[in-house]
Amino acid sequence: MASLSFILRRILQMIPTILFILVVTFVLVRLLPGDPATVMLGDRGREADIARINAQLGLDKPLVVQFLYFIANVFSGNLGNSIALRVPVTTLLVERLPVTLLLTGMAAAIAVIFSVPLGFWAALRQNRASDTIIRGTFQVGLSMPVFYVGLLLLIFFGAHLHWFPIGGYGHGFGDHLYHLFLPAVTLALSLSAVLMRNLRSAILNVIDAEYVDFARSKGLRGYVILVRHVLRNAVISTVTLFGLQVGVLLGGAVITETVFAIPGAGRLMIDSIYGRDYPVIQGLTISLAIVVSLIFLATDLLQAWLDPRIMR
Amino acid sequence: MAETAPVLKVRGLTTTFETAQGRVTAVDNVDLDVFSGEVLGLVGESGSGKSVTLRSLIRLIHAPGRVTGTVEWEGRNLVDLPDPALRRVRGGEIAMIFQEPMTALNPILPIRVQIDENLRAHTTMDAAQRRKRMLELMDIVGIPAAARRLEEYPHQYSGGMRQRAMIAIALASSPRLLLADEPTTALDVTIQDQILNLILDLREEFSMSVVLVTHDLGVVASTCDRVAVMYAGRIVETTSVHDIFARPHHAYTRGLIGSVPRGGSERTMLMSIEGTPPSLAHMPRGCSFNPRCTFATDKCASSVPHLEHIEPEHTVACFHHEAVARAGVSQ
Amino acid sequence: MSDIATSQPDGDAGRKKGRRISISFATGIVILIVSLILAFFPSAFAPYDPNVFDYNAILQAPSSAHLFGTDNFGRDMFSRVIHAYTLDMQIAVFATIVPAIVGTLIGAFVGYVGGITESVFGRIVDATITFPFLVLVIAIVSVLGPGLINMYIAVGIIDWVFYGRLTLGEIKVQKRLDYAAAGQVMGYRPSRIIFRHLLPNSMTPALVYWMTDMALCILLGSSLGYLGLGAQPPAAEWGVLIADGKNFMTSAWWISVFPGIAIVITGLGFSLLGDGITELLRTK
Numbered sequence: 001m002a003s004l005s006f007i008l009r010r011i012l013q014m015i016p017t018i019l020f021i022l023v024v025t026f027v028l029v030r031l032l033p034g035d036p037a038t039v040m041l042g043d044r045g046r047e048a049d050i051a052r053i054n055a056q057l058g059l060d061k062p063l064v065v066q067f068l069y070f071i072a073n074v075f076s077g078n079l080g081n082s083i084a085l086r087v088p089v090t091t092l093l094v095e096r097l098p099v100t101l102l103l104t105g106m107a108a109a110i111a112v113i114f115s116v117p118l119g120f121w122a123a124l125r126q127n128r129a130s131d132t133i134i135r136g137t138f139q140v141g142l143s144m145p146v147f148y149v150g151l152l153l154l155i156f157f158g159a160h161l162h163w164f165p166i167g168g169y170g171h172g173f174g175d176h177l178y179h180l181f182l183p184a185v186t187l188a189l190s191l192s193a194v195l196m197r198n199l200r201s202a203i204l205n206v207i208d209a210e211y212v213d214f215a216r217s218k219g220l221r222g223y224v225i226l227v228r229h230v231l232r233n234a235v236i237s238t239v240t241l242f243g244l245q246v247g248v249l250l251g252g253a254v255i256t257e258t259v260f261a262i263p264g265a266g267r268l269m270i271d272s273i274y275g276r277d278y279p280v281i282q283g284l285t286i287s288l289a290i291v292v293s294l295i296f297l298a299t300d301l302l303q304a305w306l307d308p309r310i311m312r
Numbered sequence: 313m314a315e316t317a318p319v320l321k322v323r324g325l326t327t328t329f330e331t332a333q334g335r336v337t338a339v340d341n342v343d344l345d346v347f348s349g350e351v352l353g354l355v356g357e358s359g360s361g362k363s364v365t366l367r368s369l370i371r372l373i374h375a376p377g378r379v380t381g382t383v384e385w386e387g388r389n390l391v392d393l394p395d396p397a398l399r400r401v402r403g404g405e406i407a408m409i410f411q412e413p414m415t416a417l418n419p420i421l422p423i424r425v426q427i428d429e430n431l432r433a434h435t436t437m438d439a440a441q442r443r444k445r446m447l448e449l450m451d452i453v454g455i456p457a458a459a460r461r462l463e464e465y466p467h468q469y470s471g472g473m474r475q476r477a478m479i480a481i482a483l484a485s486s487p488r489l490l491l492a493d494e495p496t497t498a499l500d501v502t503i504q505d506q507i508l509n510l511i512l513d514l515r516e517e518f519s520m521s522v523v524l525v526t527h528d529l530g531v532v533a534s535t536c537d538r539v540a541v542m543y544a545g546r547i548v549e550t551t552s553v554h555d556i557f558a559r560p561h562h563a564y565t566r567g568l569i570g571s572v573p574r575g576g577s578e579r580t581m582l583m584s585i586e587g588t589p590p591s592l593a594h595m596p597r598g599c600s601f602n603p604r605c606t607f608a609t610d611k612c613a614s615s616v617p618h619l620e621h622i623e624p625e626h627t628v629a630c631f632h633h634e635a636v637a638r639a640g641v642s643q
Numbered sequence: 644m645s646d647i648a649t650s651q652p653d654g655d656a657g658r659k660k661g662r663r664i665s666i667s668f669a670t671g672i673v674i675l676i677v678s679l680i681l682a683f684f685p686s687a688f689a690p691y692d693p694n695v696f697d698y699n700a701i702l703q704a705p706s707s708a709h710l711f712g713t714d715n716f717g718r719d720m721f722s723r724v725i726h727a728y729t730l731d732m733q734i735a736v737f738a739t740i741v742p743a744i745v746g747t748l749i750g751a752f753v754g755y756v757g758g759i760t761e762s763v764f765g766r767i768v769d770a771t772i773t774f775p776f777l778v779l780v781i782a783i784v785s786v787l788g789p790g791l792i793n794m795y796i797a798v799g800i801i802d803w804v805f806y807g808r809l810t811l812g813e814i815k816v817q818k819r820l821d822y823a824a825a826g827q828v829m830g831y832r833p834s835r836i837i838f839r840h841l842l843p844n845s846m847t848p849a850l851v852y853w854m855t856d857m858a859l860c861i862l863l864g865s866s867l868g869y870l871g872l873g874a875q876p877p878a879a880e881w882g883v884l885i886a887d888g889k890n891f892m893t894s895a896w897w898i899s900v901f902p903g904i905a906i907v908i909t910g911l912g913f914s915l916l917g918d919g920i921t922e923l924l925r926t927k
Contacts (some may be wrong), residue, residue, distance in 0.1 A: 020770035028782060033761060062320075143679025143910030145862045147869045148903040161708045208374065210415040217372055217491075218430045218481070219403030229418055229428070236420070244772060255866055269778065270870060273785035285782050285911070293773045307420050308465045 010300055014293055018193050023287040026070050029282050030063070053083075076288065080279035084272070089283035092268060097287060099169060099264035100257065104249050107187035108242075115192040119199030120231070126204060135200070138193035146252045150186040150259035157182060167261035183260045187252045191245055198241050202234035206288070209233070236307050243299030245294045318345035319521055321370070321490060323389075324381035327361075327368045331376065340545040343619060344571070348491065351428045351515065351522040354551070355529065355568070357589055361545035366491050369523075370402050385489075398626040404434035407487035411494040412474070414476035417466040418482075424462040427481050434485035438551035449480040452517070453510060472503035476510065483514060490515075490522045496531060508535050529568065533557065538625070541565045544590055544600035547619060550631045551626040560620060560641065561633040563605045569641055607632045607639075668919025674912030681725055682732035689722035693879050697771065702895045709756035712897035713871075714887060720898060724905050727879040731909065732874075734791065734864035735857035738798045743856070745799075746806025747849045751842050753807065754814025755833060763805065771804045781872065789872045791864070798860065805856075806849045847924055854917030858910040865906055881906050 002123035054060050061069070073079065122131045141149075158166035170179040204210065207230055216228045254266030261267070265284055268279075272280040304310045327339035339361045346352050354362045368379045370390060383390040390401060402408075403532065410416035410475040418426060424446060431442045450458035453476040466474055475495065482490065496504040512535060515522055526532060532539055532553060540550040541562065549562040560566040567585040587604040590596055596603050611631055619629045630636060681688060696718030705712045711720035753764045783797035784790075818841065831839075861881075867873030868882025876883050880904040888898025 017767060017773055019768055020766065021773060024774070026768065028786060039484075139914060140907060140911060143858065143862075143907045143914060145865050145869075145882070145903070145906055146907065147866055147882070149901075151885065151889055151892060151899060152903070155896065159893050186902055210410055210412065211418040212409055213367075213372055214408070214416040214478070214481075215418070216431075217370060217402055217408040218431060219399040219401065219433050221399065221433070224429065224433075228421070228425075233418070233420060247772065247775040248777070250775040251781075254777060255779065255870065258870060269781065273781065273872070276785075281785055284780060288778050289774045292775060296773065309419060309467050 006304060006310075007301065010297060018290065022071060022074060022294070023067075025285050025289075026067055026272060028285070029278055030066070037124065050072055056081075061143055071110055078284035079286070082272075082277055082280045084275040084277045084280075089279050092178035092280060093265070093283055093287055096263065096265040096268045097291075099176075099262060100250070100253050100266055101291070102176065103256065103262065104187065104246070104253050105189065106177070106180055106184035107249060107253075108246070110188035111186055111195055112242075114188065115199060115234075116231075118192075119196040120203060121197070123200045123203035123207065135197070138196050141189045141195040144189065146186060146190070146255045147259050147298075149189055150256050153182050154260065169262050169264075176295070177303060180262070183256045183262060186256050186259075187249060190252070191249055194245055195238055195242060195263060199234060199238045202237050203238040204231060206230050206234045232306060236303055239299050239303045239306065243296050246295040250288050250292065282290050317347075319344035319348050319385070320344070321384040321525075322346075322369065322381070323384070325356055325365065325383060326369055326380045327364055327373060328380075329377045331593075333593050337385055337595075338377075338545055338592055341367055342542075342545075342547050344540060344547065344550075346521050346523055347538075349515065349519060349521055350537040351512070351524055351535055353532040353539040354523060354525045354542060355527065355539055355588060356542035357530055359525060359589055360542045361592075362527075362542045363493050364524050364545075365542065366408070366493055366523060369491060370399065370406055372402075372406065372408070390479045401483075402436070403430055403487070404485045405487055406489045406491060407482035407485075408491040409475075409478050409482045409493065409495050412498045413471070413478045414466065414498075416478055417474060419466055422463050423469075423477050423481070426477075427462075428483050430481055430484040443633040445484070448497070450477075452514070453477070453480040453483075454506075455480070471499055472506065473508050475503075479507075479510065483518060486518055488518070488520045490520055492522060492524045494527070496524055497526070497528070504531075505534075511535070514582055522603075529557075533560060541568065544595065545592065546600065546629065547627075548601070548630065549626075549628045550619075551623075551628075557641070559637055560632045561626070562601075563607045563632070563636050564601045566636055566639070566641060567604075607635055662792065664735055665919060665922065667915045671912050671915030671917075672924045674908060675916055678732055678909050678912060681728040683729075685726045685729055689719075689725040691719035691722040693718060693723040693726040694877055702891065702898075703894070705897050711901040712895065714898045715891060716897070717733060720884075723879045723884055724881070724902050727881050727884060727905065728909075729901065730791075730874055730880045731861055731864060731906075733795075734766055735861050735909075735913070737791075738795050738860040738864065739802065739853060739856045741795075742799045742802035743806050743849065743853050746803030747842075747846060749803065750807035750810030750849070751814050751837050753843065754811040754818065754845075755837050755841065761811070764811065768808050770806055771801060774801075776801060777866070780867075781870075784867065784872050784895060788856065789867075789875065791874050794867055794873050795862065798863070802856065808841075809848040810845055813848055814841055817841050817844050833839065851917050851921050851924075854913050854920065858913035858917075860912070861906060861910055889901055 043203055051060070060255070077090055078279065079093070081088055084090055118134050121132045125131045154166055157163045164182045165179050170176050212229050215225045220228075224293065250266075253264065254269055256262070257264045257266035258270050265288065268280065269284050271277075322342060322344040325339055325342040325344070326337065329336045329338060339501050342365055344352070344354075344365075354365065356362045364373070367373055369383050373378055373379055379391055381391060385401065385406065388397070388401075390398065393401065407592045417423075427446050427449060428442055428601070431437060431445060435442070435445075437445060446462060450461065455473060455476050456459055461469075461473075461477075466477070469477060476496075479495075490511070495511065496507050499507060508531060511522060511524075514520070524531070524536060536553045538550065539556045540557070541548050541564065543564045549560065550566045551561075556565060557569055560569055564585070587603055590600055590603070594619055596613070598611075599605070599608070599617050600614040602608040605612065607630075609632070617629045617631050619627045621627050622633060685693075695718065697713070697719075700709065700713045702715055703709055704716075709719050709721065710767055710884040711724060713719055714723075749764075753760050779801055780794070780797045783800060784793050787793035787796060864873050865880065865882030865885070868880045869886045870882075871886070874880035874883050877886065884902040885899045888895065888900075888902075891905040
């Protein structure tokens, strides 16, 4: 019961967030300098064309009316049409967003697979050589821009060793995974650094806790103590951090997709910016923000499941 | 009460920590005997090393710490027992309870899991048997509505109930020795008595011995059979609970007894001990109590007195124990 | 920006006693001092003019004449990397200084007033962290048009929120302490209580975060430069230099690799400095 009402409350909290996302996106596109139609058509735009595009975008109506139209359209799944590609934005999103989600999902999985054991290892070898090396390496990783990491991996493992394709998305699911491997590693690097660092300090905070001593005094096996008592408690804060990092990950995906020529939402975003395709930019911004808030929801629920004290 | 052969025989137990300031000796050459079925009180001020001593018995010491000496338990020396064998002793034969159940219980696991993991580690019971045993244990320690409360988390329990739950967890595999580290200090006075009585009842029921660490002489008087007094990492006196109050032979014990107001007696001056306990990193030479001791002589500042038997069941580490005994408790 | 972890304390750092400056902190300081010197006086260290073409020295591998080699126009990469310090250090400072100050002040104000203002601010924070930072910056830059000034504006629109949140949290702690209440009892004006008493004691997290933020902004600036949305060629900026070299990666790796190393070292310097300050303040 308590958990059900917690979940419901948490879902209701998303409503103002999503409204705010819509307001920001709306304001962003409409209030910042530069009339979209003029910008789109350039200085060569004829009066009639500008009026046509303005009408198409609903820009000839009062702002409040525009906003209401906008909201109504968004909720009926109508995000307008791409100016450059002349297809509905939703069609583009359905086509491109899954690619980006697969990429970030793989990156997140790789980051977790690397950071959890390494964070553990570093914490248990606190201040010894291996701890220092692991932390130093990740600190360097944290200072590397995504596009640079991507370029280096691409050249070395792709062009030089021919282990992986030098870009693209491939055909069929297995081929997708193969094509996305290097990009996912690229994205995973800084996330693993952040997670590793957080987990290490969380473990060091937990490992001296009295309940760990109590568990040891019960004669439990070492791995039971580490997994059930140390890791489960330590990972709670890491889960929150992971949720917060998903936004960073999606931002990184924009760059990674550009570097590796992957036809995902990020690549679409950059193309739309070059092409001044406002409806697409708007649609992408909204849907990526909604993805992030869904991930927040998921990590909050996961955290509540891990830590029953939260659910009250 | 006490039989001839102790169940736990501790000799020369020493626990050191390497720190940036050099080696610190938290437990210094401690000898202790625990006899079958008795409650042994380990008494001292905070920082006297009594908790570390208790933890050292089952090597529950954190990383830079090192335990040496012998802890003889059922023919084995726990100090150099290999880890797998030590795990069978911990929880299965010797269990421990802590001062603050709120921090000693894992906050994110239901009580059921925390009892169950103990049963899984030390018994061959199947799921149904373990379930039955868990309900039984909750009943034994006096937690009502056991089936529902098993599924609850520590934060849903009251302070007293939490301590009962911790005892249920510790006793799950019927240990023969219970190490209790200030089990009532964090509780309200009324609940303290309940918990102490529970521990005494359980001692009968499980026919186990108890080592009770406390700084509260009231607790000692009402629960212990024998007492060992610790000061600055060393045992300074061991004797029966009666003698410790009636005829203390160590100046520190005398000061400790004298600093407790006792009901029923004439109005007497409360004695207090001048000064503060030494820091472990800067121990005085000789008897570590000598700078605070009114009986101290030059000898006390130069050599360390060792525990010696002055009676079959009374040992004391003091050069001037006769003078201390003559001085008596209340002037 | 949204990188919370980098400003988080390490669990063991507090245990190191004494006020000795750690090796990593010292390294951070040295890196930043060197970076600043290079940023202010690039010509003193660069052997060539960074923008002069030399068609007799195209795509030359690193040598004693050209430490980092040359690009496809024969420009000396060492000189270009050195000259880029000016622009990239500028990005670190210019992009962050306004949001840092404004955000800290707003956080202090919100923390002092509390109530509805605080819950409104809380909503703004929630919503802001919901937008992927880079996506939002790119979206704003796309509206404003490419270029560094527009990037500063885009960062400023979002970034102040993070400073505000950090300062708000700290102010709330400080407000519970007695001296703030004492100030109120004595009838001081709110501005005096905020500026004289609360703020000086609450700026630490924002200050530490500023270091992290500058490192992140160098990464962001170079990323936008790489995408063609930040500094515009032929300006020497590390991201732009890497983008210039990306088509020659297999034949002339040095064009892209060395600017990247400069980014990593500078970013590392800021991070180490931030960690060092955290540690220093904790042992105090």
